[in-house]
Amino acid sequence: MAEPDGVAQIPQVEKVSSAYTQVADQLRRLIVRGEVRPGQRLPAEPELAAAFGVSRGTLREALRVVASQKLVTTRRGVQGGTFVSVPELGNLGDMLEANLGLLAAAEVVDVDSLVQVRAYIEVPTAGAVAASGTPEDMESLRRAIEAETVGTESGDVQAHRGFHLALLRAVENPLLEIISAPISSVLQSRMKRSVVPRERWEVVLAEHRAIYDAIREHRREDAERLMHDHLLALGELYKQIDLRAEPNL
Known part of the structure; x- marks a missing residue:
C-alpha cells in the first residue's frame, strides 16, 4: 500500500x-x-x-x-x-465586580450591555416594590431620596446610587443586589463624573423622585416605565462620560 x-x-x-x-x-x-x-x-x-x-x-x-x-x-x-471556604454573599459580589471590570477594560462588554442587564433587573424590581412594598421599604426609599437631595446640593456624585440600592434591598433577595451592584460599580469606575454639570444630576434626582412617587402610590406600570426611561437616559449619559470616549456634554 x-x-x-x-x-x-x-x-x-x-x-x-x-x-x-x-x-x-x-x-x-x-x-x-x-x-x-x-x-x-x-x-x-x-x-x-x-x-x-x-x-x-x-x-x-x-x-x-x-x-x-x-x-x-x-x-x-x-x-x-x-x-x-464557607460561602459569603459579599465575596460573590466582589468576584463578580472584579471580573466584570476586567471584561469592561478588555472591551468584551460595553456600556450598553451593562445598562441593559441593570434594566432587566431594576425595571421589574421597581414594579414588584410598587405592588407589594412595605411601609419600611417606602421609608428606606424616602431616606435614600433625602440623602441624594443633600448629596446633589453638596456635589457628591455618589449620592445617586443610594436610591437604586434601597430599591434592590426592598425585595429581600440578596442575589439581586449581588448581581446589580457590581455592574453599577463597574460603570462608575469608567465614568468621568466630574465633567457632568450639577444640573444633570438634578435631573437624575427628579427622575428618582418620580419613580419613588409611583412606587409609593402603588402604580406598578408607571414605576416600571419610569425606571426603564431613567436607565435608558443614564445609559446615554454614561456613554458621554465614558473615560474611553471623548466627553460630549
Missing part, C-alpha cells in the same frame, strides 16, 4: 492547559458541585498531589488559583490546613 503524499493537515484542536490549571479546574468543580463541602479540610499536600498525579509545586500553584477565587482558605498552626 502506497504511503499518502504530503503533510497531514491537523484540524483545530483544543490546546492542552497547564497542569496546575487542570488541577485548579478539577478542584473548583469538586467544590461547586458540593462533593467537598464548606468547612471541610482538604487532604495534606503530599496526599492531594499524589491523588492528582502532580508535584507539590504544581499543586500549590493550583491552590493559589482556587484561593484567589475565594473557594479555599489556608490556616496556620496545629489545626491548620487548606479548608473549603
